[in-house]
Amino acid sequence: MNRPLTADELQGLVRGLLEPTALIELGVLLSCLLVGWLMVRLLRGPQAEPGSIWFGRRIVDGALFPLVTLLLALAARWGLADQLPIAVFRLVVPILVSLAAIRLTVRVLRGAFPASQLMRTVERSLSWVVWLGVVLWITGVLPLMLQELDDITWKIGNAKISVRNMLEGAITAVLVLVLALWVSSLFESRLLRGATENLSIRKMAANALRALLLFVGVLFAASAAGIDLTALSVLGGALGVGIGFGLQKLAANYISGFVILAERSMRIGDMVRVDGFEGRITDISTRYTVIRALNGRESIVPNEMLITQRVENASLADPKVLLSTVVQVAYGTDLDALMPLLAAAARGAERVLAEPGPSVLLSAFAADGLELTVNFWIGDPENGQGNVRSAVNLAILRALNQAGIDIPFPQRVLRRA
Numbered sequence: 001m002n003r004p005l006t007a008d009e010l011q012g013l014v015r016g017l018l019e020p021t022a023l024i025e026l027g028v029l030l031s032c033l034l035v036g037w038l039m040v041r042l043l044r045g046p047q048a049e050p051g052s053i054w055f056g057r058r059i060v061d062g063a064l065f066p067l068v069t070l071l072l073a074l075a076a077r078w079g080l081a082d083q084l085p086i087a088v089f090r091l092v093v094p095i096l097v098s099l100a101a102i103r104l105t106v107r108v109l110r111g112a113f114p115a116s117q118l119m120r121t122v123e124r125s126l127s128w129v130v131w132l133g134v135v136l137w138i139t140g141v142l143p144l145m146l147q148e149l150d151d152i153t154w155k156i157g158n159a160k161i162s163v164r165n166m167l168e169g170a171i172t173a174v175l176v177l178v179l180a181l182w183v184s185s186l187f188e189s190r191l192l193r194g195a196t197e198n199l200s201i202r203k204m205a206a207n208a209l210r211a212l213l214l215f216v217g218v219l220f221a222a223s224a225a226g227i228d229l230t231a232l233s234v235l236g237g238a239l240g241v242g243i244g245f246g247l248q249k250l251a252a253n254y255i256s257g258f259v260i261l262a263e264r265s266m267r268i269g270d271m272v273r274v275d276g277f278e279g280r281i282t283d284i285s286t287r288y289t290v291i292r293a294l295n296g297r298e299s300i301v302p303n304e305m306l307i308t309q310r311v312e313n314a315s316l317a318d319p320k321v322l323l324s325t326v327v328q329v330a331y332g333t334d335l336d337a338l339m340p341l342l343a344a345a346a347r348g349a350e351r352v353l354a355e356p357g358p359s360v361l362l363s364a365f366a367a368d369g370l371e372l373t374v375n376f377w378i379g380d381p382e383n384g385q386g387n388v389r390s391a392v393n394l395a396i397l398r399a400l401n402q403a404g405i406d407i408p409f410p411q412r413v414l415r416r417a
Contacts, residue, residue, distance in 0.1 A: 007365075016085050016086075016087030017087045017088065017091075019085065019087065021084040021085060021087075022087050022088055024080075024084060025084075025086070025088035026079065026088055026091060028076050028080065029073065029076070029088060029089070029092055030064065031076075032069055032072040032073050032076055033069055035072055035237065036052075036065055036068040036069035037059060037060065038056065039068050040059050040062070041059055042063050043055075043064070044059065044172075052363050054107075056103075056107070056166070061103070062103065062107065063100060063103040063104040063107055065098050066099040066100035066260050067279040068102045070093070070096040070097060070100060073089060073092055073096055074093065076089065077089040079223055089132075089139075091138065092135050093133060094137060094138060095236055097153070098130045098131060098133070098134045101130060102126065102127050103129050104178070104182075105126060105174070105178050106126075108178050108181050108185065109122065109178070109181070118200060124210055126174075130208065130232070146164050146222075147286035149162065149163040150163075150164040150166065152164075154259045156189065162310055168416050169318075172220070173217075176217040176220045177217045177218075178216070179212065180210075180213040180216065180217035181210075181214075184206070184209055184210035184213045185214055187206065188209070188210065189207055191351070192405060206257075207257075207261075207286045208258070211286070213236065232251060236308065248286070249304065252304045253286075253287045253288065253302045253303045253304050254286050254287055254303075256302075256303035256304045256306065256307040257284065257285060257286040257287060257288075257289075257303040258286065259303075260284060260289070260303060260306060260307070265313070266281060266284070266289070266305075266306060266311070267281065267284075267315075267397060268281050268282065268283065268284060269281060269315070270313055270314070270315040270383045271313070271314040271315050271319075271321075271382050272291060272310070272311055272312060272313050272314065272315075273311070273312040273314075274291065274299070274301055274305065274306065274311050274312075275301075275305070277291060277293065277295035277299045277301075277369050278293060278312075279291040279292045279297075279299065279383045280292055280294075280299075282298075284303075286303075287301050287302070287303060288301060288302050288303060289301045289303060289306060294320045294382075294384050315380050315381075316330060319379055320353065320356075320377050320378055320379050320382070321364075321376070321377065321379075321381040321385070322375060322376075322390075323375070323376055323377070323378060323379055323385060323388065323389055324373055324376070325373075325374050325389055325392055325393055325396070326363070326371060326372070326373050326374075327342075327368055327371075327372050327374065327393075327396055327400075327407065328366055328368060328369035328370060328372070328407055328408055329370050329371060329372065329405055329406075329407065329408070330369050330370070330399070330405070330408045331370060333370060333405055335362060335370065335372075335398060338372075338403065338405065339360040339372070340360075341401060341403060342360045342361060342372065342374055342396055342400050343357065343358045343360050343374070344395065344399075344409040345392075345395040345396050345398065345399035345403055346358035346374050346376045346392045346395060347362075348395055349376075349388065349391040349392045349395045350388070351378050351379075351383070351391070351392055352376045352377070352378060352388065352391075352392065353377040353378060353379055353387045356377050357376075357377075358374060358375060358376040358377075359374075359375045359376075360372055360374050360375075361375070362375070367408075367410075368408045368409065368410050370409035374392065374396065392403060
């Protein structure tokens with residue numbers, strides 16, 4: 001980025017922007033923008049992931065476009081430096097640097113926290129801060145502010161810290177953490193791409209990698225802020241005591257999450273019932289597990305509950321689930337001929353497995369007829385159970401109608417005293 005301008009240089013820059021040579025710089029700048037757009041479009045290709053960090057959705061909203069344009073603008077400025085006075089590019093270069101930093105940070109935050117409303121506020125605040133910093137830098141006010149902030153100091157133990165150190169440390173922390181989030185998101189997408197059977201193991205590896213990168217990023221940020229890392233040993237002891245007492249539930253959830261992913265007792269896609277809530281596991285994070293019911297409702301279950309309580313998993317060893325339905329026929333019905341018909345009718349319903357096949361049992365001698373229980377198996381409980389039970393009931397009703405067998409209904413005789 002350019003060095004900050006003095007008052008005389010700022011006046012000269014304003015006069016340079018009014019010179020006819022500024023039009024030549026604008027033309028070169030437009031050429032740089034067009035060439036940068038074409039280069040990024042060629043690099044993107046037809047198979048690029050939509051909404052990626054580098055290419056965005058429309059090329060110009062990605063992080064690569066301002067970076068490529070910045071390189072072209074620097075090359076153009078270097079080529080024009082001996083030909084004419086530089087004015088436009090002295091403004092354009094810091095603007096492109098700031099735009100690239102904002103685009104990269106925003107894209108990484110959106111990729112790491114896609115549904116977070118807090119990240120939207122952070123993005124807008126970060127953009128305002130960066131653009132304000134650019135204006136202060138170009139006008140030459142920022143160095144004066146930093147010099148004044150450097151004079152505001154205080155001592156923490158044996159270390160002397162100024163406001164400027166804190167601001168520079170905060171900026172470094174943001175950059176390091178954004179870089180750590182970007183690298184972890186990149187590795188996570190590569191690990192989870194095409195995963196089927198070992199999805200849970202890959203998810204655990206991605207979570208562990210993200211936690212490790214964030215931890216390393218925090219250490220680098222603390223070092224940049226002037227914090228003595230040897231003091232972290234005391235902080236680690238205090239943190240251990242806090243986890244042992246106040247944060248034991250939170251620590252238990254994190255540890256339980258890694259245990260679940262490592263043991264593979266529950267995997268993404270399994271049909272489970274926890275605390276009366278039944279659904280399919282859609283995500284297993286380090287702290288909680290998301291279970292989505294067939295009616296669209298979602299339950300966020302702490303991982304500790306999945307370790308300490310009984311959990312019914314319909315997909316752990318075998319995804320097949322046994323369902324049943326009950327029907328009554330009149331006394332005197334030939335069950336030896338009827339029961340194979342009902343089994344065949346149930347077998348013909350969609351999603352009913354042929355092996356193990358449906359079975360029909362005489363389950364009770366009811367008051368109004370013979371009660372038959374039709375058992376059948378399905379292999380995809382995540383697609384619902386009520387719909388397949390309805391299909392079997394309709395098939396049984398059609399079979400009874402074709403055989404001329406009526407379903408008895410309660411009859412009562414009233415006698416007048």
